Amino acid sequence: MSTIVDTAPLVLDVGVVLLLAATMGFLARKVGLPAVIGYLITGLMVSPFTPGYVASSDQLSILADIGVVLLLFEVGIEIDLKKIRKEQKSLLWGAPIQVFIGLAIGTPIFLWMGIPRLGALLLALSLAMSSSVVIVNITRSKRRKTDTGTEDG
Structure with a gap:
């Protein structure tokens, strides 16, 4: 059974990555690029294959699942x-x-x-x-x- 102490770091890290993605999406739009480019750059920044801040594989898996669900939901709305x-x-x-x-x-x-x-x-x-x-x-x-x-x- 997980406690707040166990889940708080995960929630904080996921929040930091989501904030970074939102910021990068905003900056991409500011320079005339689609927001998805900023999201891709964020993915590269937190990837285990690039130096710097690296989220754990559990965090990356959660974020990837959330991202896919939201992206497909958005596409579904447009159909x-x-x-x-x-x-x-x-x-x-x-x-x-x-x-x-x-x-x-x-x-x-x-x-x-x-x-x-x-x-x-x-x-x-x-x-x-x-x-x-x-x-x-x-x-x-x-x-x-x-x-x-x-x-x-």
């Missing part, structure tokens, strides 16, 4: 079923083509980086699948811009 029905033929062709192109480009790059064949294939597949969600987020962010160049909401 217009009428448009999907209208575009279903192109979606049925476009989605597999996008994944194939991601695999065709990503796998050789990862192989060139010295990653074993199966690992390169899995990394390329995960990037091909997740890139769609990131692109939807960036596109939505660009669409929200008003005539003054600021984001609504």
